[in-house]
Amino acid sequence: MLFISAITFGADYDSIGDSTIVRKRSDLTQKLYDTLLSIKGNGIFFGMQHATGYGVGWQNNNDSCDIEKVTGDYPAFAGWGASVTDCNIAQGEGFEDARYKIKLFHDMGGFNTMEWHADNPFGGNCYWERRHDKTKDVVASILPGGEKHQEFLTQLDNIASFFNSLIDDDGKKIPIIFRPWHEHTGAWFWWGKGNCSKEDYISLWQFTVNYLSDEKGVDNLLYAYSPAKNDSREEYLYGYPGDEYIDVLGQDNYYDLRQDATNMPRFVKMLETLVSIANEKNKPAALTETGAFTIDAKATMPEDNWFTEKLLKLIMYNDKTRQISYAMVWRNGSTSHFHVPYPGHPAVPDFIDFYNHPYTIFMSDMEKYRTKNE
Incomplete structure (x- = not known):
C-alpha cells in the first residue's frame, strides 16, 4: 500500500495546480512521518x-551498543552514513552490513x-579545506x-539501489530519514554557504529528491533539512529547497552545548525558531545532530x-x-572520541537519569508509538 503525498514544484501544498508531481511514500514511511508529528510535545x-x-x-559487533551496555536498552533510533568513512554505500559497497x-x-x-558526507569528486573528502582542486x-x-x-548520477544510483533493497520480513520497505547536504549554512563542507551559490544549492537538493523519487522509484525516504547553528529565521531558511522537497526540519548544533558554553540561550532560541517554522509547515522538527565537546572541540564529554x-x-x-520529535548524538569511537558515556565513565549515572x-x-518504549498508527 502506498500513501501519496501531493507535491507541486514552485508552490505550497495548498496551491496545487497543473504542474503537480506526486512523490510517493511507502506504507511504513507514512506511518513514521505520522508518528513524528504525533509525538510533538509528548516526548x-x-x-x-x-x-x-x-x-x-570494542568493534565488529553489529548487535552491540554502548547505550545498551549502560542502560540495558537501545536508543529509539540509529543514524548511519552513506559515505566512504561509513559503509561506502554511495560507491556501491557495504550494503549487506548496513x-x-x-x-x-x-x-x-x-x-x-x-546522512551523506559526500566526497569531493575532484579529490578530497567532504571538507572544503581538504579539496585537491581549489579552482572548481x-x-x-x-x-x-x-x-x-555522470559521476554524481552513479552515486545516486548506488544510494537508490540500497534504499530500494531495504525490505523487512513482511516484504515492506524499511523507512529511512535521509539527510544529505546538511550543515550548509556553515562553510566547512563543499556544498556549504560561500562554496556554492544559493541557487545551485537549492538545485542540488531538488535534483537529488527528484532523481531518487521520480527516476529510481525510491519511496521509503523522509528528507531531513538540517542547517548548522544560526541566529535567525532568515539564516535557517537560507537555501531551503521548498516544502515539497522536505519532510523533517532539523537543526545541527554542537557549539552551543560545548564545555563552559555561555550562549545556551541561543540554543533555546534556535529550537524555538525551528519549531515555529516546522509548525507553520505542519512538519516534524528535530535536533538532528548534537553532542558534548570540550571548549577546544574534543568529543570527550567533559561534563558529567x-x-x-x-x-x-x-x-x-x-x-x-x-516540541522537537527526536534528538540524536554523534558516535562513540574511542576514549578520545565519544558522545555517550560507556561503562565505567563518570557520566553514566547522569545518563541513566536522562x-x-x-x-x-528509548527502544523499550517504542512499541506503543510504533503501533499507534498501525
Whole structure:
C-alpha cells in the first residue's frame, strides 16, 4: 500500500495546480512521518549515530551498543552514513552490513536515519579545506550539464539501489530519514554557504529528491533539512529547497552545548525558531545532530551532567522547545572520541537519569508509538 503525498514544484501544498508531481511514500514511511508529528510535545525519541557496530573499546559487533551496555536498552533510533568513512554505500559497497544494522533497529521497533558526507569528486573528502582542486565549483559540476554529473548520477544510483533493497520480513520497505547536504549554512563542507551559490544549492537538493523519487522509484525516504547553528529565521531558511522537497526540519548544533558554553540561550532560541517554522509547515522538527565537546572541540564529554543539565534541560525549557520529535548524538569511537558515556565513565549515572526521564523515549518504549498508527 502506498500513501501519496501531493507535491507541486514552485508552490505550497495548498496551491496545487497543473504542474503537480506526486512523490510517493511507502506504507511504513507514512506511518513514521505520522508518528513524528504525533509525538510533538509528548516526548522525544533519542538516537545515536552508529549505535551498533563499534564503540569504546570494542568493534565488529553489529548487535552491540554502548547505550545498551549502560542502560540495558537501545536508543529509539540509529543514524548511519552513506559515505566512504561509513559503509561506502554511495560507491556501491557495504550494503549487506548496513542492511543488517538498519533491519535490526526496524525489527526491534525503532527507526533509522542516514546522512551523506559526500566526497569531493575532484579529490578530497567532504571538507572544503581538504579539496585537491581549489579552482572548481563542485556543486555546479555535479548538476546537469556539469563535468562530474555522470559521476554524481552513479552515486545516486548506488544510494537508490540500497534504499530500494531495504525490505523487512513482511516484504515492506524499511523507512529511512535521509539527510544529505546538511550543515550548509556553515562553510566547512563543499556544498556549504560561500562554496556554492544559493541557487545551485537549492538545485542540488531538488535534483537529488527528484532523481531518487521520480527516476529510481525510491519511496521509503523522509528528507531531513538540517542547517548548522544560526541566529535567525532568515539564516535557517537560507537555501531551503521548498516544502515539497522536505519532510523533517532539523537543526545541527554542537557549539552551543560545548564545555563552559555561555550562549545556551541561543540554543533555546534556535529550537524555538525551528519549531515555529516546522509548525507553520505542519512538519516534524528535530535536533538532528548534537553532542558534548570540550571548549577546544574534543568529543570527550567533559561534563558529567551534560545530558540532564544541558541537553534535556534546554529541550524542556518551554512548551515550544519541547516540541522537537527526536534528538540524536554523534558516535562513540574511542576514549578520545565519544558522545555517550560507556561503562565505567563518570557520566553514566547522569545518563541513566536522562534515560529514566519520562520525556525521553528509548527502544523499550517504542512499541506503543510504533503501533499507534498501525
